[in-house]
Amino acid sequence: MIPLLQAQAPATSFWSEAFNSSELWTKLIITLIVGLVVMVGLLYAPIRARKPIVAFFTFISGAYWVLLYLWPKPIDRQPGEMPLNTVETVSFWLADSNNVVVSFTQILTGFLLGLGIFSLLKIHLTKISKGHKDAFFSIVLLASMGLMIWFGYADWFDRLGERGAMLDNRDNWGFTQYGRDFLFEGLLQQMDAAMFSVIAFYILSAAYRAFRVRSVEATILLSAALLVLLSLMGAVSFVWDENVKAIANGNPFILNFQLTEVAQWIRNTFQTSSIRGIQFGVGLGALAMGLRLWLSLEKPGSGS
Amino acid sequence: MKGNLGEKLQSLPKPILYLILILATSIPLFFPTEVPNEPVESTKDFYATLMALPEGSKVLLMSDWTGSTRGESKGAFRSIFKILIRRKAKVAIYSAADPQAPRVAQDAINELNMERKRKNLPTFDRWNDWVNIGYFPNAEAAINGIANDLKGAFGGRKDFPPNSPPRDVFQSPVLQGVTKVEDFPLMLVITASKTSNFAVERVSGRTPLAFAVTGVMVPETQVFYQSKQIVGYCGGLKGVYDLEQLMESGVNFPDKATAKIKSDKLGTIEGFPDPDNKGQGTRYYPTLHYALALMIIMIILGNVGMFLAKRGDKS
Amino acid sequence: MRITAGVIATIGLYSVLWKENKFYRFFEHVFLGLAAGWTMVALWTETLKANWWDKMVGTPAETGAAATNGMFAYALLIPFGLMGYFVFSKKHNWISRIPIGIILGLWSGQQVQVWWNTYGPQIDATLKPILPTTWDSLIVPSTNGLTPEQLSQVQSQIYFSQAVNNFLFTLTVVSVLSYFLFSFEVKSKAVKGINTMGRYLLMIGFGAIFGSTVMMRFTLLIDRMHFIWIEWLRDGVFPMISGR
The missing domain is CATH 1.10.287 (Helix Hairpins)
Known part of the structure; x- marks a missing residue:
């Protein structure tokens, strides 16, 4: 087992050193330097080696999950249990590595999220430095970003102390907490809600202008949509159903014509099955795409 | 023209x-008016699942909504917490879709607590009743990690005990004795994104799943409900209204003959009439x-x- | 003040409905800046601190918990993360494909397991009986006033109407799937017929999705209107003006 893959080691080893020890910092700096040297080395990699390098990393990363799925799993493994044979050694190793692999994925994704921020900074700083006509808006964006970073971290630092939980109560708030709340809850969340709700206007306008009964498909689509819209209006369903109940007088066949029943029938018989058909198709596509990406048959992983 | x-x-x-x-x-x-309404089966099942939780149960909650869908998700979140508080549940909250989501969830609970305080009701306390485990980027990998090695995935995450600096979440009463996802009798997902699909992919069959989804996600969630991969769901505003009515009236409660909301499939499920049930x-x-x-x-x-x-x- | 600021920002963003204007662009940039700023905060406080830094350098002993060791190998993730930033280099942007390839590899490797976990139970749920088990009644009889035994007897049978529904269900799944799989030109008339039926049935699904989408978008708008008219104007501004 590679000790790196142990989530938390109680005793020190080659791979894990005590918190804040000089051994840890020495190894950490050496590792970082080695990593950076390898990265610089990649700058000089020959063109024909690029594709295999990318394909290698892609394959190795995917191989872990494929192995984890296909390899026999340990049955009723107890804490501290030693593996009995090679198969079990591999299965224990795969199980123990899970958290590290997931952790690596998240950290790497985190670093790549920073890429978006870096790109945003690059664009807007360039606009400001070149005196672009929209430079004012770039300043607004960077100022908002700076303020949120400032108040966000200040609030976080305040919470690290013993008063952390007390700051959930508004009575204990200071300037930092009010500032964070103003920016996050007062502006960001409200604007987020506004941005997403604007689509309601466009959807009404588009439906009014384009939702026409021009073909069989459009007619089916429109009928299904209208029925769903009606069934979402509880008051309409209630009035419709009460009338049907009065007419049916207990007749189970006529009771089927209640709006809730019809909507449920459409939902259970056609809607769920058609969406399931779509999902099967999408699922097969994702599976095929997954295999192509893993084996670097798809362009993004080819490095070409 | x-x-x-x-x-x-x-x-x-x-x-x-x-x-x-x-x-x-x-x-x-x-x-404001009250419109007549018949809750859909999926919300009845959702409510029945929450009400069937034994008192003091530990619930895993993936909260993946932000201000963008607060019109629907906040209502669902608040109603679900009102039920969970009534069931005296202990809730472990984490997010995998959006970095804003943990703070949004935290603010929503704080708001609920302030209202409870004003009404002299006991508050739902951080650390003792709920913990915020935080945000995990790459939702697919995060849920995979939680499903395969919960202890490792949540290990090292900290939250705030009263009058003490942040401590490892596993020290909180909420996660005491929890080592794997099966230790939670229920996993709830309140989401406005694909993370509900990831939960089905990784967790279904391991522990019961119940979702609160936005309106647009109702058709695809119905597919999971029909195949019994989830035990129930609350979909969109209609789902939230259904849930509020169910809290008020229960199902087949006090008995089937006089009940406001009936079901052939479910037994008697208690309601808890309270003006506070009426929300978003x-x-x-x-x-x-x-x-x-x-x-x-x-x-x-x-x-x-x-x-x-x-x-x-x-x- | 907080609510007023939120209302002004909301109106600012809504002003785009009239036409693109500076008021809108101002708030659009504030929004982007705040969202990016929060991502920067959450990236460290919610993710990298616990998942990366604390694991790499370890943590000191604290109340109720022993110290943890640091694992220096986590430092290797810095160069891998930095490789992503080569995307901005014209000459070496291929290097950015290494971390992206790792993420894609990790995603793709999970797809086999994902497929079966997701679709296995759904295939099972699609295989429904399409032949009735009883002809006592063509439709499911009323269950009012039945004893639990009688109810379970009724529920254990497949009535003609249920068999028809099950057949329609299976037919819809198969025809929609066929429409997707045989999207290239097919010569078989039977497959063409099924594909056409699949296209029609697909429209029912899309109609339902449209209806649900409308519910969602309108709800989000109602929430905004409630925020402006009720939370701000009725419960905030009016009491302030009237001194209540």
């Missing part, structure tokens, strides 16, 4: 349309009727216009 009636009917200017929509979604808000669902649902009616009218108007224009062309 030139042309015959058909063309006129098809060419209402956008600003007029927008104004009508604003009026249809604003005016009814000033006149009750406030918004009547207005939704006007908005949906407007949509239906506009679609019909456009089509009538098309037919009149065609007839005009022929004649």
